[in-house]
Amino acid sequence: MISVKVKSIMDIADIFGCHEQVISLPEGSRLSSLLDVLEKKYGQPFSAIRDKIYMRKEENNSRKINLFLNGRNIIFLDGLETQLNDGDEVFFLSPVGGG
Amino acid sequence: MLKGGYMGKILRVNLTNQTYTEESTTEELARNFIGGAGFGIRFLFDEVPAGTDALGPNNKLIFAPGPLTGTSAPCASRMAVVAKSPLTGAVGMCTTGGYFPAELKFAGYDALIIEGKAERPLYLWINDGKVSFRRADKLWGTNTFDCQQLIKDELGDQNIRIACIGPAGELQSKIASIINERRAAGRKGLGAVMGAKNLKAIAVRGHKTVPVASENDYKQARSRMLKTMKESPVLYPAFANTGTPMVVEATWGLGIFPTRNWSATGEWDPVDKLGIKANDSRKIGKEHCYNCPVACSQLKLAREGIYTGSLSVPEFETIYAFGGQTGVGNLDSIIAADRLCDEMGMDSISTGVAIGFAMELYEKGIITKDDTDGVELNFGNHEAMFKLVSKIGYRQGFGALLADGVKDAAAKIGKNAEKYAMHVKGLELPGYDVRGAKAHGLNYATSYTGADHNRGYAFQEIFGIPEPETVDRFAYEGKGRLTKWNQDIRTATCDCPTMCAFLLDMAFPANAALNCADMLSSLTGLNFTPAEIEKIGERVNNLARAFNVREGFTRKDDNLPERILTEPLKEGGSKGQYISRAELDKMLDEYYYERGWTAEGIPTKQKLLDLGLENAAEELEKMGA
Numbered sequence: 001m002i003s004v005k006v007k008s009i010m011d012i013a014d015i016f017g018c019h020e021q022v023i024s025l026p027e028g029s030r031l032s033s034l035l036d037v038l039e040k041k042y043g044q045p046f047s048a049i050r051d052k053i054y055m056r057k058e059e060n061n062s063r064k065i066n067l068f069l070n071g072r073n074i075i076f077l078d079g080l081e082t083q084l085n086d087g088d089e090v091f092f093l094s095p096v097g098g099g
Numbered sequence: 100m101l102k103g104g105y106m107g108k109i110l111r112v113n114l115t116n117q118t119y120t121e122e123s124t125t126e127e128l129a130r131n132f133i134g135g136a137g138f139g140i141r142f143l144f145d146e147v148p149a150g151t152d153a154l155g156p157n158n159k160l161i162f163a164p165g166p167l168t169g170t171s172a173p174c175a176s177r178m179a180v181v182a183k184s185p186l187t188g189a190v191g192m193c194t195t196g197g198y199f200p201a202e203l204k205f206a207g208y209d210a211l212i213i214e215g216k217a218e219r220p221l222y223l224w225i226n227d228g229k230v231s232f233r234r235a236d237k238l239w240g241t242n243t244f245d246c247q248q249l250i251k252d253e254l255g256d257q258n259i260r261i262a263c264i265g266p267a268g269e270l271q272s273k274i275a276s277i278i279n280e281r282r283a284a285g286r287k288g289l290g291a292v293m294g295a296k297n298l299k300a301i302a303v304r305g306h307k308t309v310p311v312a313s314e315n316d317y318k319q320a321r322s323r324m325l326k327t328m329k330e331s332p333v334l335y336p337a338f339a340n341t342g343t344p345m346v347v348e349a350t351w352g353l354g355i356f357p358t359r360n361w362s363a364t365g366e367w368d369p370v371d372k373l374g375i376k377a378n379d380s381r382k383i384g385k386e387h388c389y390n391c392p393v394a395c396s397q398l399k400l401a402r403e404g405i406y407t408g409s410l411s412v413p414e415f416e417t418i419y420a421f422g423g424q425t426g427v428g429n430l431d432s433i434i435a436a437d438r439l440c441d442e443m444g445m446d447s448i449s450t451g452v453a454i455g456f457a458m459e460l461y462e463k464g465i466i467t468k469d470d471t472d473g474v475e476l477n478f479g480n481h482e483a484m485f486k487l488v489s490k491i492g493y494r495q496g497f498g499a500l501l502a503d504g505v506k507d508a509a510a511k512i513g514k515n516a517e518k519y520a521m522h523v524k525g526l527e528l529p530g531y532d533v534r535g536a537k538a539h540g541l542n543y544a545t546s547y548t549g550a551d552h553n554r555g556y557a558f559q560e561i562f563g564i565p566e567p568e569t570v571d572r573f574a575y576e577g578k579g580r581l582t583k584w585n586q587d588i589r590t591a592t593c594d595c596p597t598m599c600a601f602l603l604d605m606a607f608p609a610n611a612a613l614n615c616a617d618m619l620s621s622l623t624g625l626n627f628t629p630a631e632i633e634k635i636g637e638r639v640n641n642l643a644r645a646f647n648v649r650e651g652f653t654r655k656d657d658n659l660p661e662r663i664l665t666e667p668l669k670e671g672g673s674k675g676q677y678i679s680r681a682e683l684d685k686m687l688d689e690y691y692y693e694r695g696w697t698a699e700g701i702p703t704k705q706k707l708l709d710l711g712l713e714n715a716a717e718e719l720e721k722m723g724a
């Protein structure tokens with residue numbers, strides 16, 4: 001098994017009930033498996049946001065949820081097909097603004 | 100003759116002689132510079148020659164709203180405040196909002212230029228085109244909130260709008276700000292310029308209406324603008340209810356919330372103590388700028404300890420400066436420190452960064468209790484942080500050392516303290532650890548005001564917005580192009596017209612120039628195209644650069660603090676990242692290339708001529724740049 005740290009903020013942290021947690025996954029899991037585990041754990045509220053994740057550069061991102069793996073936006077990796085490793089950190093960035 | 104958006108007059112006030120004149124706002128000026136920062140920088144370049152003492156009588160202090168200001172346009176009550184900065188020696192330009200900018204238009208002016216130096220403290224009273232110079236001896240020493248109230252009472256009108264300085268500006272501290280209502284032209288020491296002129300305040304009241312060239316077209320353009328704002332996935336309700344503190348959580352997740360003078364970014368989780376819920380629990384109301392439907396300012400009441408009862412609007416940057424930067428996880432102390440900064444009239448970013456800097460020096464033994472007036476100045480010590488704020492404001496004891504910013508303080512302390520001084524060109528770094536957001540780094544290095552997130556905010560890197568293109572925040576390729584785009588679009592569509600920059604990333608990342616052209620053309624009758632708007636952004640940035648070059652700035656000043664260039668982040672979402680010297684050099688090369696500047700970062704004669712900046716071209720040629 002591998003452990004992945006999952007960070008989130010705002011609405012997504014509300015669904016998770018925390019802004020940081022560790023999820024265990026079988027070796028060789030991809031990002032999509034992590035989302036499956038989260039969907040199983042949190043049900044419909046998580047399914048509703050799953051569609052809003054920005055996955056490919058070509059997509060029109062009208063302020064979707066950005067997903068980062070070890071700090072890099074997954075659109076620059078293999079999207080949801082990206083392989084996960086033990087100790088990885090995943091961050092769900094809800095739409096924010098105003099810096 | 101300008102048909103709309105402009106009041107047609109620029110007010111020039113001479114404090115030395117206590118005289119004033121009115122000049123016409125020309126079509127040439129409007130067409131090429133729009134207003135706001137464009138006007139301010141043009142006057143600064145033309146009227147403040149190289150080597151002028153920023154705190155001397157020959158520096159000028161310019162207040163310039165834009166054509167949109169005071170009209171029915173949403174979020175447009177902004178103005179640029181411009182002078183040569185005593186903190187950086189470069190262009191000092193800040194924007195501020197609230198009600199003062201609109202009131203200056205209602206009083207009949209597109210800009211106010213202040214020259215000279217009053218013999219004794221005074222304040223300016225601009226009442227519907229009548230100007231008077233009033234004694235301010237009794238106001239001298241008051242904080243900015245009392246000062247505003249005392250002037251309103253003296254003049255007998257509570258609707259007067261006032262921009263003023265507090266004790267920090269009077270003492271000419273280089274981190275002093277100018278406060279209007281609860282808003283600030285906060286950075287670059289513009290409050291010190293005002294203090295050096297013995298000008299305590301400017302009071303304004305007006306009853307004129309801003310003319311509109313084509314009422315019907317403007318109404319339609321405004322409807323389109325409001326519709327786009329409503330469609331924003333962030334503006335309503337998230338930003339309207341939370342304001343900028345939501346960025347604390349975003350930057351934490353990305354591993355770029357600067358912590359402990361940037362020595363421990365990524366190693367501290369501020370979400371519970373300084374995040375949205377903590378902020379919401381102190382919220383007691385909202386404030387907005389004139390004619391703004393968003394009302395992003397969240398008024399907060401401190402509720403615990405010695406801070407109880409303190410009231411302020413701490414923005415993300417202030418939470419970074421007094422929280423992350425100093426390692427303080429006590430939000431009430433941050434609210435109270437923010438309040439003190441507003442009262443003293445001093446920049447909360449520079450103040451917090453200076454305190455965090457001193458804390459690191461203390462922990463490293465570079466300074467000791469003998470230097471800090473006996474205070475144990477460790478990271479996280481909120482009482483020490485809070486007490487130091489007023490000492491800086493009044494230039495008392497150890498506070499006096501920090502009151503001119505970290506660059507000056509490091510030079511006075513010696514012992515290699517500069518290594519820990521987080522600034523560019525003397526301006527303290529805002530709250531994004533640029534090691535994990537490289538366009539931010541390049542923007543801090545090249546912005547004409549020093550390390551200024553507001554002059555070219557790379558929203559693509561923080562919010563994941565793919566406009567004008569998708570951006571990998573860790574990559575350095577493409578950041579030259581992106582930084583130029585961000586700087587020019589922000590100048591053109593926010594700093595000049597003027598418009599609140601929050602709209603740029605939240606509502607108009609893809610069509611800011613189009614919206615701006617739409618609004619300005621119907622308002623002014625001048626028919627701006629989006630391409631012309633973008634070119635104006637480039638023109639103003641080039642003119643500001645030419646001012647800085649004339650002051651002696653070169654490529655070597657487009658730099659970042661040593662820590663950024665040598666220390667990779669140890670933990671968090673940007674672990675391992677830093678900007679090496681070689682990476683910075685490559686980004687600078689690309690940036691200068693995109694700008695059409697020489698490898699030394701000097702605008703070429705051809706570039707300046709293409710932008711219609713003949714006198715800048717001539718001046719740089721004269722000095723052999």
Ligand code: SF4
Pocket residue numbers: 174175176196197386387388391392393394395396599600601
């Ligand atoms: S969004 Fe906030 S800063 Fe911008 S105009 Fe409105 S109240 Fe002012």
